[in-house]
Amino acid sequence: MPQEPEIDWRNVVDLIQRGDPAGEETLYRTLLRGARKFLQRRLGTQDVDDRVHDVFLIVAGAIHRGDIQHPEHLMAFVRTVLYRQLNLAIGEVIRRRDSSSDLSETAQLTVAELTPEQRAIARQKVTLMEEMLREMSDRDFEVLSRFYLREQPPEQICTEMGLTQIQFQLLKSRAKARLADRMRKKLARNA
Numbered sequence: 001m002p003q004e005p006e007i008d009w010r011n012v013v014d015l016i017q018r019g020d021p022a023g024e025e026t027l028y029r030t031l032l033r034g035a036r037k038f039l040q041r042r043l044g045t046q047d048v049d050d051r052v053h054d055v056f057l058i059v060a061g062a063i064h065r066g067d068i069q070h071p072e073h074l075m076a077f078v079r080t081v082l083y084r085q086l087n088l089a090i091g092e093v094i095r096r097r098d099s100s101s102d103l104s105e106t107a108q109l110t111v112a113e114l115t116p117e118q119r120a121i122a123r124q125k126v127t128l129m130e131e132m133l134r135e136m137s138d139r140d141f142e143v144l145s146r147f148y149l150r151e152q153p154p155e156q157i158c159t160e161m162g163l164t165q166i167q168f169q170l171l172k173s174r175a176k177a178r179l180a181d182r183m184r185k186k187l188a189r190n191a
Contacts, residue, residue, distance in 0.1 A: 013071035016063045024060060025166050031056050032166070035082055043089055051089065055081050129179035132182050141176035148173060 007026065015023025035055050039048045058081050064066055067079065133141060146152045158168050
């Protein structure tokens with residue numbers, strides 16, 4: 001098996017800080033190879049790709065903010081972020097398991113009618129989400145709606161939108177992050 005070329009992390013960090021997409025693609029490609037395998041072996045879950053995106057966003061954010069003091073040790077920082085994400089995932093599994101009730105008890109529960117207050121809150125959430133979706137760029141909206149609403153496979157989206165797999169993953173994760181950020185800000189203003 002051919003050995004992969006050594007990556008100059010100083011150069012990658014510099015590219016990312018200057019806004020050059022080649023730096024982010026190199027980082028993302030590396031995370032797809034290593035971080036994905038790491039998380040899949042330990043978690044074996046379907047949301048591994050989303051966790052890899054989270055790791056990417058954390059690391060890229062730290063680079064953009066100038067928090068990386070020693071770029072040559074970037075992979076040590078990535079390992080730290082990976083272990084934290086792993087701990088978060090395990091904690092979520094434990095919380096879900098602890099909060100879930102016995103299935104036989106759950107099967108006997110009936111769906112109750114929503115109260116007027118619950119219906120009003122649900123309407124507000126739908127209105128807010130519609131507003132946020134209208135404010136998104138066409139490209140962000142297209143990627144998110146194709147993947148999450150129409151459940152199109154990434155290969156189809158890449159082909160039809162003229163994207164590489166890495167470009168698709170970056171676009172999707174950034175669009176999700178922007179949507180979540182807008183929602184947080186809007187909810188904070190409304191609170």
